[in-house]
Amino acid sequence: MKTDGTQIIQGALQLAMQITGSRDEAWDVLQAATVKSLEHRNAPARDDQGYRAWFFRVVHNQAIDWLRSQKKFDRSADAELAGESDDDPEQHFSLEQRKMLLHKALNALSPEQREIVCLKDFHDFSYQEIAEIMDLDRAVVATRLHRARLALRDRLIQQRFFTGENDGVS
């Protein structure tokens, strides 16, 4: 497997984790998606520019199928990937604490909101590519992404994420 291919696989696994909220399930989703992608007739070539987005779309579909089967579609993720919270006497959040708060706030979103924010800010896809991956209109991507970010921000404001003061709310 080429380095590029490995990077796509790693990214796809991360996306599956972001949607399902579970490492084991993400692995199952990725395996199923890999088999689907190999069997698919209209798959673009692996070195094709659009292959990454295409493969992420297969992973997206597979993950949504899994969520539906678990009836978790509208629920927030399990806290499995969120990490444990620690009280820290320091006034400002450390980088690690910020990451943890962000993980927790992300996991409190719906899988769809989590996915759209991650596709943009973590995987760095364009709106057009996200539209293809999630089978949405580009304009819908713009509004849903913005709404998801606002929801995420509101949760983080409750956690004093932006002011940096830790008064034990976390």
Add this chain to the structure above:
Amino acid sequence: MECHDASTLISAYLDGELTQADAQRLRLHLEDCRDCARTHQELRLLKEQMGQLSYPNADAEMLKLLEQDSVSLLGKWSGWLLLLIPGLVLAAYGLYEFYSETGEPILIKVLFGAFQLGMLVLFITVLRQRLLTYKKDKYRNVKL
């Protein structure tokens, strides 16, 4: 520009997905409106931090497993091909031998021919039915 309109543009602005004109209009609004400017700041920080999140990677062993999946799939397909192609050639050869054989009575040949025709008609009917339902199946694209 009203705050409501501005707010929905902030994300697209951060992502570089606005037209130059819209971006300019938003910049002007952000200079005047503290609420929207704060939202812009918060979302910018959020975007930055999102990019720094870390998730566990697949280790080499897991990647190997995935590769094995592709190899076994390749095996499955080449297995089918190896089974089908020689099978078809052998069947064609058998039929040719049967019909070119002069020893068999004509009646047997006619009956056998009718039997084969029946099988062929059945096969085509089922295939046609399948193709028709496939075309009408609006959910066929749901799963990739």
